[in-house]
Amino acid sequence: MKNLDIGKTLYTVSDFVSWEKNKTLVLSPSFQRRLVWKTGAKSYLIDTILRGLPMPIIFLRDQKTDLKTLLSKREVVDGQQRIRTILSYVYPDGLRNFNAQKDSFTIMRAHSKELAGLSFSELNEELRQRILDYQFSVHVLPASVDDREVLQIFARMNSTGVKLNDQELRNADFSGEFKTLSFELAAEYLESWREWGIFTEYNIARMNEVELTSEFFILMLKGLSGKTASAITSAYRQYDETFDFRDEVERRFRHTLEVIDSKFGKSLNMLPFKRKTLFYSLFASLYHLAYDFKHPISNKAKPSTISSTQIARIRKCAEAIETGTAPEKVMDAIARRTTHQSSRKTVIEYLTNAKL
Numbered sequence: 001m002k003n004l005d006i007g008k009t010l011y012t013v014s015d016f017v018s019w020e021k022n023k024t025l026v027l028s029p030s031f032q033r034r035l036v037w038k039t040g041a042k043s044y045l046i047d048t049i050l051r052g053l054p055m056p057i058i059f060l061r062d063q064k065t066d067l068k069t070l071l072s073k074r075e076v077v078d079g080q081q082r083i084r085t086i087l088s089y090v091y092p093d094g095l096r097n098f099n100a101q102k103d104s105f106t107i108m109r110a111h112s113k114e115l116a117g118l119s120f121s122e123l124n125e126e127l128r129q130r131i132l133d134y135q136f137s138v139h140v141l142p143a144s145v146d147d148r149e150v151l152q153i154f155a156r157m158n159s160t161g162v163k164l165n166d167q168e169l170r171n172a173d174f175s176g177e178f179k180t181l182s183f184e185l186a187a188e189y190l191e192s193w194r195e196w197g198i199f200t201e202y203n204i205a206r207m208n209e210v211e212l213t214s215e216f217f218i219l220m221l222k223g224l225s226g227k228t229a230s231a232i233t234s235a236y237r238q239y240d241e242t243f244d245f246r247d248e249v250e251r252r253f254r255h256t257l258e259v260i261d262s263k264f265g266k267s268l269n270m271l272p273f274k275r276k277t278l279f280y281s282l283f284a285s286l287y288h289l290a291y292d293f294k295h296p297i298s299n300k301a302k303p304s305t306i307s308s309t310q311i312a313r314i315r316k317c318a319e320a321i322e323t324g325t326a327p328e329k330v331m332d333a334i335a336r337r338t339t340h341q342s343s344r345k346t347v348i349e350y351l352t353n354a355k356l
Helices: 011-020 039-052 080-090 125-133 146-158 166-171 177-188 190-196 203-205 210-224 229-238 247-261 265-271 276-291 308-322 330-336 343-351
Strands: 006-010 058-062 076-077 137-139
Touching: 006 011, 011 058, 011 080, 011 125, 011 276, 039 080, 039 125, 058 308, 076 080, 080 125, 166 177, 166 229, 177 190, 177 210, 177 229, 177 247, 190 203, 190 247, 190 265, 203 210, 203 265, 203 330, 210 229, 210 276, 247 265, 276 343, 308 330, 308 343, 330 343
Parallel strands: 058 137
Antiparallel strands: 006 137, 058 076
16 A cells, blocks of 8 residues: 655745746646636635635645756645635736736625725735735645546545535635625624524534525515525626625615514524524514515615514414414415425415515
8 A cells, every 4th residue: 555645734825926936836737627716716715815714725746856947846736726816916927827817806895895906016014914924734745646646635535425515515606795795694693593593503514594694685685586596596696796785785684683683582492483494484574574575675775663563473473383273374385385485475474464
């Protein structure tokens, strides 16, 4: 059995810049995927570095020392897009094969309002130094490791047997406005999700709370609809680069969750609304009473006051649902296709006593 003798070390961004300057960095080995990152993904990477957050391990492979230049080269086995993105931002004038149309980008507002639109040279000295000093965890393969062995390494790394769910795939595919806000707000209310009993720790680990937050955004933007994976993914794609009414969506989302917390609070985990599908109906009902989701967002609107009588009705309806004494069509909607538009409409009409 061959021991590959893989080295483990740390390298900084400035190390990669130096290697590129010396032309000792190989960015395009034949077996690397040649994917083109969108601006959102590139901006998200720089924001990750500026925040000092970790990222996946970079894999390099040593190459034999050049006998003419006496310089050793390093080949990027895994992490090509990350390294190229960083070099495009930090060292565009020296990056080989730099294409301004494809490679140029600045930080997006979705990732940093303060630094939006700034290039590396426009950052202050402290931030530039922070980027250059950022350390990658790097595994270095010896030159004796051939391409077939490299592919075997990655086959083992990817053989966990856990299939990515729809939201995990969206997390991998998008990095822009809609995705960023979904993750930010879902994380902000993490303790609430736990306290209300909406999600288990496993659900949270699989990003279920982010997907539900995304559904609430779609409700505000497009009105009541059924849940489909393709519809949620379509919203991520539509609002990736620009997200009109982002601030208003954020404001209304916060307001609705604050109403839920103030009117139901810790008792919510004892109500049927702790079921994710019924929590959607609760959120949609309170949002409808405050803003009327039949009229998608167009500008700022002051929320209507939700009366104690309306809250009392929702509580009474919750009790009837729990005991199975709610109207037959409501119980049928809950028991069957709770993510279909018609079923959601039936439950929300019951909770709000309103014809939608």
